[in-house]
């Protein structure tokens with residue numbers, strides 16, 4: 001019963017989106033769009049082609065590396081700045097400023113630093129993701145109730161216990177929200193990075209397809225990326241809700 | 248002569264006021280001796296330094312002046328083994344089940360797994376938490392969560408238990424019953440209990456001795472012996488002595504409470 005109700009929202013949303021897409025297709029026609037059915041069929045065919053796999057692997061590798069870096073770096077920076085008042089006061093505004101800069105403007109610098117290969121994409125993806133993770137972590141650490149730390153001292157916890165057994169678990173629901181947002185941004189960053197100065201990956205294929213006005217390819221790649229992002233986001237959102245329910 | 252368990256000599260506590268550089272004189276100078284195994288309650292107007300006193304005794308915050316001895320040894324920068332603390336605020340860890348919260352108290356104590364389990368089971372039974380062993384704090388009422396915190400303290404088998412308004416957030420009836428539970432565990436464990444409360448009747452009903460504190464900076468104005476037998480419960484409220492004790496407490500506190508309110512008015 002309750003599982004049925006939990007699924008109703010997402011199912012309605014998917015049906016709604018597909019209908020809107022179909023309606024839009026009827027209005028604009030084949031020049032700009034493909035129908036949902038066509039796109040799904042084409043995506044399926046696309047991924048049967050062996051030539052596709054190196055591109056998928058490239059994007060997947062870059063994205064995985066970027067997200068690992070974004071989470072590790074974001075959490076370390078966030079914990080440090082959240083813990084130390086002074087460091088927080090100095091560096092947090094810088095992070096916020098960096099967050100609001102369109103990151104594309106930094107891409108040429110990253111390309112110079114990392115070259116034209118996969119490293120630049122990874123760096124660009126991580127750059128997008130690590131800032132929200134750091135900002136959320138700073139906030140999460142600051143919002144940990146002091147009584148929990150005090151309790152840790154009564155239990156004779158040393159500093160590493162305080163961090164690993166109290167601070168991080170207490171802050172985890174909030175940190176996880178940051179990771180959820182960071183993950184989406186990391187994906188955007190990685191694909192964006194592939195769209196410029198790259199010879200491989202889904203972003204590169206997408207850019208190529210735009211150049212050739214290959215509507216089938218544009219639609220298929222976009223569709224696959226959206227489906228991937230939606231699935232990962234839903235899983236993370238479900239975990240996120242579970243974590244927050246306990247607080 | 249009875250054993251002195253905790254002794255405070257000429258203790259004061261001052262806080263650095265944020266930014267402005269001024270100091271808040273929160274406590275003392277104050278002398279106090281807790282006897283081994285006694286139930287000592289502290290009452291005083293809010294903001295008079297009761298929590299500061301508790302944190303000094305616990306070793307959570309060093310006194311600005313003076314000396315605190317626990318079992319004859321000076322309290323350093325950490326909470327000594329043998330002291331358990333229950334705070335007013337809910338201090339249960341929301342990410343752990345009731346059982347896991349309670350077993351935390353034993354993490355730093357070298358005992359066998361069987362002994363560990365036995366102590367946890369005993370504390371759970373004592374605090375009436377059996378049905379909630381695997382529940383998370385969010386699923387419990389405020390009173391139940393406070394029981395979890397008390398159980399977590401109990402498993403450490405502390406010789407001195409410090410309680411900072413542990414029932415402050417509970418309704419009157421629950422508080423009376425929790426008071427009886429504390430009396431019971433005091434008798435069963437033989438520990439010394441130091442209880443801060445803002446409820447005069449609670450102090451009068453539970454304690455062997457009651458310390459009355461002045462408005463900030465808190466000093467001990469009076470120490471009242473209740474003379475209750477060790478076997479007692481909330482029914483002592485029916486005895487004439489109970490009325491006399493609360494009357495005497497209120498007489499000492501009335502003027503101080505007015506002072507404290509006046510200060511709050513002036514500050515705001």
Ligand SMILES: Nc1ncnc2c1ncn2[C@@H]1O[C@H](COP(=O)(O)OP(=O)(O)O)[C@@H](O)[C@H]1O
Nearest residue numbers: 262263271273292293294295296297298299300
């Ligand atoms: N960490 C602190 N920094 C500055 N002032 C404090 C601090 N802790 C307590 N105080 C001040 O010391 C006084 C006594 O506080 P407290 O011991 O909490 O009183 P009580 O528990 O009796 O209500 C209050 O005026 C409070 O504002």
Ligand SMILES: [Mg+2]
Nearest residue numbers: 297298299411
């Ligand atoms: Mg207090």
